[in-house]
Amino acid sequence: MKVRNYADVTDRILEALRKSEHLTVWHQAYTTSTYPLYCLRYTAEQKSSPLIYVSAGIHGDEPASVECALRLVELLVDNDLHNLSPFPLNEYNWLISPCDNPYGYERDIRENAAGLDLNRMFETPTQCPETAFIAESLQRKQCMHPQNTRNNTIRKKGKIELALDLHEDSDSNGFYLWERRTSQCLPIGNAIVKNVVALCAINQEPSIEDHRNENGVVTLLDQVTTKGWTRGRYLAEQVNTRCLILETPTHLDWETRIAAHLIAIQTAVKHAL
Numbered sequence: 513m514k515v516r517n518y519a520d521v522t523d524r525i526l527e528a529l530r531k532s533e534h535l536t537v538w539h540q541a542y543t544t545s546t547y548p549l550y551c552l553r554y555t556a557e558q559k560s561s562p563l564i565y566v567s568a569g570i571h572g573d574e575p576a577s578v579e580c581a582l583r584l585v586e587l588l589v590d591n592d593l594h595n596l597s598p599f600p601l602n603e604y605n606w607l608i609s610p611c612d613n614p615y616g617y618e619r620d621i622r623e624n625a626a627g628l629d630l631n632r633m634f635e636t637p638t639q640c641p642e643t644a645f646i647a648e649s650l651q652r653k654q655c656m657h658p659q660n661t662r663n664n665t666i667r668k669k670g671k672i673e674l675a676l677d678l679h680e681d682s683d684s685n686g687f688y689l690w691e692r693r694t695s696q697c698l699p700i701g702n703a704i705v706k707n708v709v710a711l712c713a714i715n716q717e718p719s720i721e722d723h724r725n726e727n728g729v730v731t732l733l734d735q736v737t738t739k740g741w742t743r744g745r746y747l748a749e750q751v752n753t754r755c756l757i758l759e760t761p762t763h764l765d766w767e768t769r770i771a772a773h774l775i776a777i778q779t780a781v782k783h784a785l
């Protein structure tokens with residue numbers, strides 16, 4: 513049964529595209545004729561600014577992630593809000609994939625129409641239209657700049673410097689995040705939790721899905737395979753970028769979850785770049 517309408521998401525995307533020439537469609541594809549998928553590109557005035565990838569809604573029953581991604585898009589295209597915002601989001605380049613599982617989103621279910629958990633399908637992303645779309649969005653970026661390599665320390669135009677995958681957790685009593693990074697990369701998870709705690713409780717369980725949780729931060733260092741072929745692993749191994757997977761507790765109220773995601777994004781950008 514449908515509980516949400518994906519057309520509301522696409523309407524907001526199209527409205528944002530009309531509002532600003534800084535926002536363009538980076539990649540578009542269809543899962544079926546009823547579900548166009550969008551990856552949007554926001555280009556800052558300063559084109560050499562770092563590029564951040566934000567994705568949401570790969571699990572359809574995590575709707576605050578989608579709402580947060582849409583609000584981020586709307587914040588970026590609203591010039592009046594830039595002056596009021598305490599954080600200059602519009603000074604960065606963004607790739608935003610706001611709703612990666614429209615079928616699940618409309619029905620409030622984790623899986624896609626084929627009953628698959630899309631966030632386990634990235635070993636061979638071409639096997640599902642949704643994961644193929646995500647991989648194409650990311651690889652399109654890389655193909656334009658084939659000089660990028662894992663060990664480049666100089667900022668290369670077009671390289672994704674930070675990836676943020678937005679999720680929710682119905683079993684969690686508080687916010688937490690997965691921090692997937694190389695051992696050379698300085699951790700920023702604690703700084704994010706420190707800012708989120710003002711808005712929302714933090715998950716203090718000693719372990720989450722058999723991984724050690726330290727005050728809301730679960731670190732996945734270098735090549736971690738225990739989570740399966742998630743988007744985070746794909747980003748780490750195929751795109752060579754650090755990735756934070758943000759999780760808000762689904763049982764909390766709507767605006768708290770969105771605010772927690774937004775402050776986490778801002779803090780991540782501030783500390784990572």
Ligand SMILES: [Zn+2]
Binds near residue numbers: 571574679680
């Ligand atoms: Zn999820």
